[in-house]
Amino acid sequence: MFGKKKTTTPIDKDQLELIENAQKRIKQKKSLYIHFVIFLIGAVFLILANTVLGIGENFTILGKEWFLYAILLWSFFFIYHIFNVFITHKFMGKAWEKQQLEKLVAKQQKRIEKLKSNLVKEETKIAKSDVFNATTSLSQNTTSKKHSPELTIIVAAAENDAIGKDNKLIWHLGDDLKRFKSLTNGHHIIMGRKTFESFPKPLPNRTHIVITRQSDYHVPDGVIVVNNLEDAIDAAKKDSQPFIIGGGEIYKQALLIATKIELTRVHATFEADTFFPEIDTNIWKETANTFHPKDEKHKHEFSFLTYERAH
Structure with a gap:
């Protein structure tokens, strides 16, 4: 009478994080590919604009056509994009962030433990100075129980x-x-x-x-x-x-x-x-x-x- 209830396999936190990272990488690579295509088309357009259409043909920088510098500047941004997608992600990705965070947490924990240890030592020192100095003073100044x-x-x-x-x-x-x-x-x-x-x-x-x-x-x-x-x-x-x-x-x-x-x-x-x-x-x-x-x-x-x- 009743159909079987579909069961779904739960996705744990680690699996979900892997899927999200994979989707993020796909978007990054797609963005890089689009940037590459636009860069090629844009470079060709700048060259044609100067040589065929004559836009800025008399404008030079240090004896070189202006479009060369425009293409060179754009190349810098394109190379930076490549570096960010492949190099930075590899060496400074989630694993690197997690490792750095663990190092910082461990360092702070060590500092906290050191402060606690110093505080305990200081409290012990104060207690001893109040109590044991009184004991010492009494024992030094007392010659017998009868007279104390x-x-x-x-x-x-x-x-x-x-x-x-x-x-x-x-x-x-x-x-x-x-x-x-x-x-x-x-x-x-x-x-x-x-x-x-x-x-x-x-x-x-x-x-x-x-x-x-x-x-x-x-x-x-x-x-x-x-x-x-x-x-x-x-x-x-x-x-x-x-x-x-x-x-x-x-x-x-x-x-x-x-x-x-x-x-x-x-x-x-x-x-x-x-x-x-x-x-x-x-x-x-x-x-x-x-x-x-x-x-x-x-x-x-x-x-x-x-x-x-x-x-």
């Missing part, structure tokens, strides 16, 4: 290590804020610029040390501004227990040299843009754990954890 300050990290982090979003706290836990105030009261608190700017005003009865690369950063009286963690620790050397209070990058650097972590672990996960580094239990030993259930003042369960560096 106990650098403590204090932080509240969710189960997925989230600590903040848009430079703001994600939760409000009254007892956690009370614990923070109790532990840091009377001490130096070290922080990054963004953490400091998240406060409405400096916290009372604490010495604020702000780390920033800005040379002209303005702060209220009593706030100390430094350029790196090493200088921050040096500014707090008279304090027996200075605290690191954020943000994420400062925590990451301080984790290499701190002696204690006071962590409020919020038992939930949150969307965030700032995270606390993962605690390596091979390095840090849990020494205290106090659980706090949800209640009318606290929307989330949480635990107060204390970690000390294992030796």
Whole structure:
């Protein structure tokens, strides 16, 4: 009842390109042939116009008839046409263009990889200068653990290590804020610029040390501004227990040299843009754990954890 549906053989991209190139070559050769015929007819016409019809018979250039120069000039264009069809196409065709493009792409890719490599090296160098210089400075200036300050990290982090979003706290836990105030009261608190700017005003009865690369950063009286963690620790050397209070990058650097972590672990996960580094239990030993259930003042369960560096 129904006729068989005709099937068509698909033409892939390479075959289509070959067909298009072949059609283009045919047009080029046809154009050259037409140019050749017109050139022959035109040359004969110029000679007859001068010798038979007498057009410009008295006009010469350097003692030669003008039509000779006209034919010579036309010959140049005709030879150029031949060169373009046969020579240029052969040595500068699609294959040549593809090869040149691949060379340029490879060259640019190599430059990009080199720039990436230099960037990684520079970032590593900066990180080492901030972190390892602080470590070296502490080890050189400390004769014994008994007389060295106990650098403590204090932080509240969710189960997925989230600590903040848009430079703001994600939760409000009254007892956690009370614990923070109790532990840091009377001490130096070290922080990054963004953490400091998240406060409405400096916290009372604490010495604020702000780390920033800005040379002209303005702060209220009593706030100390430094350029790196090493200088921050040096500014707090008279304090027996200075605290690191954020943000994420400062925590990451301080984790290499701190002696204690006071962590409020919020038992939930949150969307965030700032995270606390993962605690390596091979390095840090849990020494205290106090659980706090949800209640009318606290929307989330949480635990107060204390970690000390294992030796």
